[in-house]
Amino acid sequence: MSEKSSTAKRGAYLAAICANKQIGERFYRLGLEFSGAGAEAFAKVQAGQFAQLDVSGAALPPAETIPEELADVAGRKVLLRRPFSFVDVTTKDDRTLVDILYCVVGPATLRMTTLAAGDSVSIIGPLGNGFRVPEGKKTALLVAGGMGAGPLQHLAKILTADFPGIEVIAFAGAKTAEELPFERQLDKIAQQLEFSLPEFAKYGVQSLVATDDGSAGFAGPVTDCFSEWLGKSDSAGESTVIYSCGPEQMLTRVAEIAKARNIDCQVSMERRMACGIGICQSCAVECRVAESNETIYKLCCEDGPVFDSKEVVFSS
Numbered sequence: 001m002s003e004k005s006s007t008a009k010r011g012a013y014l015a016a017i018c019a020n021k022q023i024g025e026r027f028y029r030l031g032l033e034f035s036g037a038g039a040e041a042f043a044k045v046q047a048g049q050f051a052q053l054d055v056s057g058a059a060l061p062p063a064e065t066i067p068e069e070l071a072d073v074a075g076r077k078v079l080l081r082r083p084f085s086f087v088d089v090t091t092k093d094d095r096t097l098v099d100i101l102y103c104v105v106g107p108a109t110l111r112m113t114t115l116a117a118g119d120s121v122s123i124i125g126p127l128g129n130g131f132r133v134p135e136g137k138k139t140a141l142l143v144a145g146g147m148g149a150g151p152l153q154h155l156a157k158i159l160t161a162d163f164p165g166i167e168v169i170a171f172a173g174a175k176t177a178e179e180l181p182f183e184r185q186l187d188k189i190a191q192q193l194e195f196s197l198p199e200f201a202k203y204g205v206q207s208l209v210a211t212d213d214g215s216a217g218f219a220g221p222v223t224d225c226f227s228e229w230l231g232k233s234d235s236a237g238e239s240t241v242i243y244s245c246g247p248e249q250m251l252t253r254v255a256e257i258a259k260a261r262n263i264d265c266q267v268s269m270e271r272r273m274a275c276g277i278g279i280c281q282s283c284a285v286e287c288r289v290a291e292s293n294e295t296i297y298k299l300c301c302e303d304g305p306v307f308d309s310k311e312v313v314f315s316s
Contacts, residue, residue: 010127010277013038017119018097020112023183026067026104028113029087031097032121039096045089046130047155048245048268048306052081052276053100054122058111066110076107081124083273083301085151085245101150101181127276128305131155131243131266133163138239142170142205143226143254145246149181151268152245153199160203170200171229173210173222173250180209180216222246223253236261244268248314255309265309271300278302286313 015038019031034042042051056078060066066074088099102109115121131151133140140159142152149172159168174180184198196217197207209217210225218225230236244254245268258265271283283300288311295313298304 009037009041010125011037011041012122012124013041014120015098015123017115017117017121019117020115021183022113024181025178027181028102028104029183030100030102030112030115032100032123034096034098035094038123039091039094042089042096042098042126043091045086045126046132047158048085048130048151049126049128050083050085050276050305051098051100051123051125051127052083052273053112054081055108055111055115058119058121059114060111061114067104070104070106070110073107074110078108078111080274081276082108083127083276085154085268085305087150087153088157089154101147103147103181124276128301129303131268131306133159133166134241134264136239137163137166137241137264139241140166140168141226141230141240141242142168143222143242143244143246143250144170144172145222145244145250146174146179147181148245148247148250148268149199150245152243155243156200156203156205160205168203168205170197170205170207171210171222171226172197172200172207173212173218173225173246175212177211177216180211221250221253223250223257226254227257230257230261236263238262238264240264241266242309244309251309251312252314255312255314258309266306267309267312268305269300269307269312270305273301276301287311288313 015032015034018033021029084100087101090097144152196209200207210222240263242258242265251267269285273283274280278299284297285300286295287298
Protein backbone atom coordinates (compact mmCIF):
# COMPACT_ATOMS: atom_id res chain seq x y z
CA MET A 1 0.00 0.00 0.00
CA SER A 2 2.98 2.33 -0.19
CA GLU A 3 3.83 4.24 -3.35
CA LYS A 4 5.48 1.07 -4.65
CA SER A 5 3.53 -1.31 -6.87
CA SER A 6 2.09 -4.54 -5.53
CA THR A 7 4.38 -7.56 -5.52
CA ALA A 8 1.48 -9.91 -6.28
CA LYS A 9 2.24 -12.14 -9.27
CA ARG A 10 -0.43 -12.04 -11.96
CA GLY A 11 -1.61 -15.39 -13.26
CA ALA A 12 -4.52 -17.68 -14.05
CA TYR A 13 -5.80 -19.50 -10.99
CA LEU A 14 -8.69 -21.72 -9.98
CA ALA A 15 -10.72 -20.58 -6.97
CA ALA A 16 -13.28 -22.54 -4.99
CA ILE A 17 -16.61 -20.92 -4.17
CA CYS A 18 -17.12 -20.88 -0.42
CA ALA A 19 -20.16 -18.57 -0.21
CA ASN A 20 -22.53 -16.61 -2.43
CA LYS A 21 -24.77 -14.55 -0.21
CA GLN A 22 -27.53 -12.25 -1.35
CA ILE A 23 -27.35 -9.01 0.64
CA GLY A 24 -29.93 -6.92 -1.23
CA GLU A 25 -32.47 -7.14 -4.03
CA ARG A 26 -29.67 -7.37 -6.61
CA PHE A 27 -26.54 -7.29 -4.50
CA TYR A 28 -24.47 -10.37 -3.73
CA ARG A 29 -21.24 -11.08 -1.89
CA LEU A 30 -19.23 -13.89 -3.46
CA GLY A 31 -16.61 -15.67 -1.35
CA LEU A 32 -13.63 -17.28 -3.10
CA GLU A 33 -10.93 -19.50 -1.65
CA PHE A 34 -7.47 -19.80 -3.18
CA SER A 35 -4.81 -22.34 -2.34
CA GLY A 36 -1.23 -22.89 -3.53
CA ALA A 37 0.16 -20.27 -5.92
CA GLY A 38 -3.22 -18.52 -6.08
CA ALA A 39 -3.28 -18.07 -2.32
CA GLU A 40 0.20 -16.55 -2.40
CA ALA A 41 -0.66 -14.17 -5.24
CA PHE A 42 -3.96 -12.91 -3.86
CA ALA A 43 -2.60 -12.51 -0.33
CA LYS A 44 -0.52 -9.59 -1.63
CA VAL A 45 -3.15 -7.58 -3.48
CA GLN A 46 -3.63 -3.85 -3.09
CA ALA A 47 -7.06 -2.39 -2.41
CA GLY A 48 -8.35 -1.20 -5.78
CA GLN A 49 -6.82 -3.98 -7.84
CA PHE A 50 -9.17 -6.38 -9.61
CA ALA A 51 -9.52 -9.82 -11.20
CA GLN A 52 -11.18 -11.21 -14.33
CA LEU A 53 -13.70 -14.00 -13.67
CA ASP A 54 -14.78 -16.61 -16.23
CA VAL A 55 -18.46 -17.32 -15.61
CA SER A 56 -19.23 -18.68 -19.08
CA GLY A 57 -19.88 -22.13 -17.62
CA ALA A 58 -22.28 -20.99 -14.91
CA ALA A 59 -25.94 -21.90 -15.29
CA LEU A 60 -28.85 -19.51 -15.55
CA PRO A 61 -31.22 -19.30 -12.57
CA PRO A 62 -34.78 -20.61 -13.00
CA ALA A 63 -36.71 -18.55 -15.56
CA GLU A 64 -39.31 -17.43 -13.02
CA THR A 65 -36.60 -15.80 -10.88
CA ILE A 66 -35.04 -13.77 -13.69
CA PRO A 67 -35.94 -10.06 -13.45
CA GLU A 68 -38.33 -9.05 -16.23
CA GLU A 69 -35.96 -6.41 -17.61
CA LEU A 70 -33.21 -9.04 -18.01
CA ALA A 71 -35.39 -11.72 -19.62
CA ASP A 72 -34.42 -10.79 -23.18
CA VAL A 73 -30.65 -10.75 -22.56
CA ALA A 74 -30.43 -13.60 -20.04
CA GLY A 75 -29.81 -16.25 -22.69
CA ARG A 76 -26.91 -14.47 -24.35
CA LYS A 77 -23.62 -16.36 -24.32
CA VAL A 78 -21.01 -14.98 -21.96
CA LEU A 79 -17.79 -15.09 -23.95
CA LEU A 80 -15.60 -12.60 -22.12
CA ARG A 81 -14.39 -12.60 -18.53
CA ARG A 82 -15.82 -9.95 -16.22
CA PRO A 83 -13.73 -7.63 -13.99
CA PHE A 84 -14.40 -7.36 -10.25
CA SER A 85 -12.53 -5.59 -7.46
CA PHE A 86 -12.20 -6.98 -3.94
CA VAL A 87 -14.24 -6.02 -0.90
CA ASP A 88 -12.14 -8.10 1.51
CA VAL A 89 -9.02 -10.28 1.48
CA THR A 90 -8.07 -12.55 4.39
CA THR A 91 -5.24 -15.02 4.77
CA LYS A 92 -5.82 -18.17 6.82
CA ASP A 93 -3.08 -20.76 7.15
CA ASP A 94 -2.08 -21.58 3.56
CA ARG A 95 -5.27 -20.25 2.03
CA THR A 96 -6.43 -16.82 0.92
CA LEU A 97 -10.10 -15.88 1.13
CA VAL A 98 -11.33 -13.17 -1.22
CA ASP A 99 -14.77 -11.53 -1.17
CA ILE A 100 -16.24 -9.86 -4.24
CA LEU A 101 -19.28 -7.58 -4.26
CA TYR A 102 -21.43 -7.74 -7.39
CA CYS A 103 -24.73 -6.41 -8.66
CA VAL A 104 -26.97 -8.32 -11.08
CA VAL A 105 -27.10 -6.15 -14.20
CA GLY A 106 -26.72 -8.55 -17.14
CA PRO A 107 -26.30 -12.15 -18.32
CA ALA A 108 -22.90 -12.68 -16.65
CA THR A 109 -23.82 -11.46 -13.18
CA LEU A 110 -27.18 -13.22 -13.51
CA ARG A 111 -25.29 -16.50 -13.95
CA MET A 112 -23.07 -15.68 -11.00
CA THR A 113 -26.08 -15.93 -8.69
CA THR A 114 -26.17 -19.70 -9.31
CA LEU A 115 -22.60 -20.29 -8.15
CA ALA A 116 -22.64 -22.35 -4.95
CA ALA A 117 -20.22 -23.63 -2.34
CA GLY A 118 -18.09 -26.36 -3.86
CA ASP A 119 -18.15 -24.90 -7.37
CA SER A 120 -14.97 -23.52 -8.88
CA VAL A 121 -14.22 -20.58 -11.14
CA SER A 122 -11.25 -19.60 -13.30
CA ILE A 123 -9.74 -16.24 -12.37
CA ILE A 124 -7.00 -14.09 -13.89
CA GLY A 125 -5.39 -11.69 -11.43
CA PRO A 126 -4.47 -9.79 -9.43
CA LEU A 127 -4.62 -7.07 -12.09
CA GLY A 128 -3.99 -3.34 -12.34
CA ASN A 129 -2.67 -0.84 -9.83
CA GLY A 130 -4.49 -0.08 -6.61
CA PHE A 131 -4.66 2.77 -4.12
CA ARG A 132 -1.40 4.12 -2.68
CA VAL A 133 -0.64 5.83 0.63
CA PRO A 134 1.67 8.83 0.18
CA GLU A 135 4.05 9.72 2.98
CA GLY A 136 2.95 12.15 5.67
CA LYS A 137 -0.81 11.60 5.46
CA LYS A 138 -2.82 11.87 8.67
CA THR A 139 -6.39 11.72 7.30
CA ALA A 140 -7.90 9.50 4.61
CA LEU A 141 -11.35 10.36 3.26
CA LEU A 142 -13.12 7.58 1.33
CA VAL A 143 -15.90 8.68 -1.04
CA ALA A 144 -17.99 5.89 -2.57
CA GLY A 145 -20.84 5.91 -5.01
CA GLY A 146 -22.96 2.78 -5.35
CA MET A 147 -20.83 -0.29 -6.06
CA GLY A 148 -17.72 1.81 -5.54
CA ALA A 149 -18.10 0.99 -1.86
CA GLY A 150 -16.53 -2.45 -2.39
CA PRO A 151 -12.84 -1.59 -2.93
CA LEU A 152 -13.10 1.23 -0.39
CA GLN A 153 -14.15 -1.26 2.29
CA HIS A 154 -11.02 -3.23 1.45
CA LEU A 155 -9.00 -0.01 1.62
CA ALA A 156 -10.50 0.87 5.02
CA LYS A 157 -9.38 -2.51 6.37
CA ILE A 158 -5.81 -2.04 5.11
CA LEU A 159 -5.51 1.56 6.27
CA THR A 160 -6.66 0.81 9.81
CA ALA A 161 -4.48 -2.31 10.07
CA ASP A 162 -1.26 -1.08 8.45
CA PHE A 163 -1.43 2.69 8.97
CA PRO A 164 -2.78 3.20 12.52
CA GLY A 165 -1.68 6.82 12.54
CA ILE A 166 -4.15 7.75 9.80
CA GLU A 167 -7.72 8.72 10.68
CA VAL A 168 -10.18 7.22 8.19
CA ILE A 169 -13.67 8.56 7.42
CA ALA A 170 -16.01 7.09 4.78
CA PHE A 171 -18.81 8.65 2.75
CA ALA A 172 -21.19 6.34 0.87
CA GLY A 173 -23.95 7.37 -1.50
CA ALA A 174 -26.61 5.95 -3.79
CA LYS A 175 -29.86 7.06 -5.38
CA THR A 176 -31.98 5.37 -2.70
CA ALA A 177 -31.46 3.42 0.52
CA GLU A 178 -32.33 0.21 -1.37
CA GLU A 179 -29.44 0.85 -3.77
CA LEU A 180 -26.80 1.06 -1.05
CA PRO A 181 -24.76 -2.15 -1.46
CA PHE A 182 -24.48 -3.04 2.20
CA GLU A 183 -25.65 -6.10 4.07
CA ARG A 184 -27.14 -4.63 7.21
CA GLN A 185 -29.99 -2.21 7.72
CA LEU A 186 -29.05 1.34 8.57
CA ASP A 187 -29.58 2.22 12.21
CA LYS A 188 -30.86 5.75 12.89
CA ILE A 189 -28.95 6.12 16.13
CA ALA A 190 -25.78 4.85 14.49
CA GLN A 191 -26.25 7.35 11.67
CA GLN A 192 -26.34 10.18 14.18
CA LEU A 193 -23.09 8.89 15.69
CA GLU A 194 -21.54 8.70 12.20
CA PHE A 195 -21.01 4.95 12.48
CA SER A 196 -24.03 4.15 10.33
CA LEU A 197 -22.44 1.41 8.20
CA PRO A 198 -21.28 -1.69 10.14
CA GLU A 199 -19.07 -2.67 7.18
CA PHE A 200 -16.90 0.34 8.00
CA ALA A 201 -17.62 0.52 11.74
CA LYS A 202 -16.00 -2.90 12.28
CA TYR A 203 -12.70 -1.26 11.35
CA GLY A 204 -13.38 1.70 13.66
CA VAL A 205 -14.14 3.92 10.66
CA GLN A 206 -16.77 6.64 10.86
CA SER A 207 -19.20 6.65 7.92
CA LEU A 208 -21.74 9.07 6.56
CA VAL A 209 -24.51 8.02 4.18
CA ALA A 210 -26.15 10.08 1.46
CA THR A 211 -29.08 9.22 -0.79
CA ASP A 212 -30.36 11.32 -3.66
CA ASP A 213 -33.98 10.89 -2.54
CA GLY A 214 -33.25 11.38 1.16
CA SER A 215 -34.42 7.88 2.11
CA ALA A 216 -31.31 7.41 4.28
CA GLY A 217 -28.81 9.83 5.74
CA PHE A 218 -27.99 13.08 3.96
CA ALA A 219 -30.58 14.12 1.37
CA GLY A 220 -28.68 14.69 -1.86
CA PRO A 221 -25.61 13.47 -3.75
CA VAL A 222 -22.76 12.04 -1.69
CA THR A 223 -20.49 14.72 -3.16
CA ASP A 224 -22.68 17.41 -1.58
CA CYS A 225 -22.50 15.58 1.75
CA PHE A 226 -18.73 15.32 1.39
CA SER A 227 -18.30 18.97 0.43
CA GLU A 228 -20.48 20.14 3.32
CA TRP A 229 -18.50 18.00 5.76
CA LEU A 230 -15.20 19.37 4.47
CA GLY A 231 -16.48 22.90 4.94
CA LYS A 232 -16.98 22.22 8.64
CA SER A 233 -13.76 20.26 9.14
CA ASP A 234 -10.08 21.00 9.50
CA SER A 235 -9.27 17.92 7.38
CA ALA A 236 -7.86 19.61 4.32
CA GLY A 237 -4.46 20.23 2.87
CA GLU A 238 -1.21 18.37 2.55
CA SER A 239 -1.84 15.86 5.37
CA THR A 240 -5.10 14.63 3.82
CA VAL A 241 -5.73 12.22 0.97
CA ILE A 242 -9.03 11.47 -0.77
CA TYR A 243 -9.83 8.06 -2.24
CA SER A 244 -12.89 7.72 -4.44
CA CYS A 245 -14.65 5.01 -6.44
CA GLY A 246 -17.99 5.23 -8.21
CA PRO A 247 -19.70 6.65 -11.31
CA GLU A 248 -17.53 8.97 -13.39
CA GLN A 249 -19.88 11.92 -12.86
CA MET A 250 -19.30 11.56 -9.12
CA LEU A 251 -15.55 11.17 -9.58
CA THR A 252 -15.49 14.35 -11.64
CA ARG A 253 -17.08 16.29 -8.79
CA VAL A 254 -14.78 14.72 -6.18
CA ALA A 255 -11.77 15.72 -8.29
CA GLU A 256 -13.08 19.29 -8.51
CA ILE A 257 -13.51 19.46 -4.73
CA ALA A 258 -10.01 18.08 -4.20
CA LYS A 259 -8.48 20.56 -6.63
CA ALA A 260 -10.29 23.52 -5.06
CA ARG A 261 -9.00 22.55 -1.61
CA ASN A 262 -5.55 21.41 -2.78
CA ILE A 263 -6.02 17.89 -1.43
CA ASP A 264 -4.34 14.85 -2.96
CA CYS A 265 -6.94 12.61 -4.56
CA GLN A 266 -6.90 9.16 -6.13
CA VAL A 267 -9.84 7.91 -8.20
CA SER A 268 -10.69 4.40 -9.35
CA MET A 269 -11.91 4.61 -12.94
CA GLU A 270 -14.30 2.21 -14.62
CA ARG A 271 -14.13 1.13 -18.25
CA ARG A 272 -15.36 -1.86 -20.22
CA MET A 273 -12.51 -4.36 -20.13
CA ALA A 274 -12.45 -7.24 -22.59
CA CYS A 275 -9.12 -8.73 -21.55
CA GLY A 276 -7.93 -6.94 -18.40
CA ILE A 277 -4.25 -7.30 -19.37
CA GLY A 278 -3.67 -4.52 -21.90
CA ILE A 279 -4.06 -6.47 -25.12
CA CYS A 280 -7.45 -5.35 -26.45
CA GLN A 281 -6.87 -1.61 -25.80
CA SER A 282 -10.59 -1.16 -25.08
CA CYS A 283 -10.32 0.63 -21.74
CA ALA A 284 -8.55 3.88 -22.63
CA VAL A 285 -8.52 6.77 -20.16
CA GLU A 286 -7.50 10.22 -21.39
CA CYS A 287 -4.78 11.66 -19.18
CA ARG A 288 -2.84 14.90 -19.03
CA VAL A 289 0.88 15.04 -19.71
CA ALA A 290 2.70 16.74 -16.82
CA GLU A 291 3.78 20.32 -17.52
CA SER A 292 2.15 20.25 -20.94
CA ASN A 293 -1.14 20.98 -22.69
CA GLU A 294 -1.01 17.60 -24.37
CA THR A 295 -2.95 14.49 -23.39
CA ILE A 296 -2.29 10.81 -23.86
CA TYR A 297 -4.36 7.69 -23.44
CA LYS A 298 -3.56 5.19 -20.72
CA LEU A 299 -5.19 1.83 -20.13
CA CYS A 300 -7.52 1.45 -17.19
CA CYS A 301 -6.54 -2.20 -16.76
CA GLU A 302 -2.76 -1.74 -16.88
CA ASP A 303 -2.07 1.84 -15.75
CA GLY A 304 -5.11 2.01 -13.48
CA PRO A 305 -7.78 1.46 -12.49
CA VAL A 306 -6.56 3.91 -9.83
CA PHE A 307 -5.27 7.25 -11.11
CA ASP A 308 -4.27 10.57 -9.57
CA SER A 309 -7.32 12.79 -10.08
CA LYS A 310 -5.14 15.63 -11.42
CA GLU A 311 -4.05 13.33 -14.23
CA VAL A 312 -7.46 12.32 -15.57
CA VAL A 313 -9.33 14.30 -18.24
CA PHE A 314 -12.89 13.73 -17.11
CA SER A 315 -15.68 13.73 -19.69
CA SER A 316 -17.96 16.72 -19.41
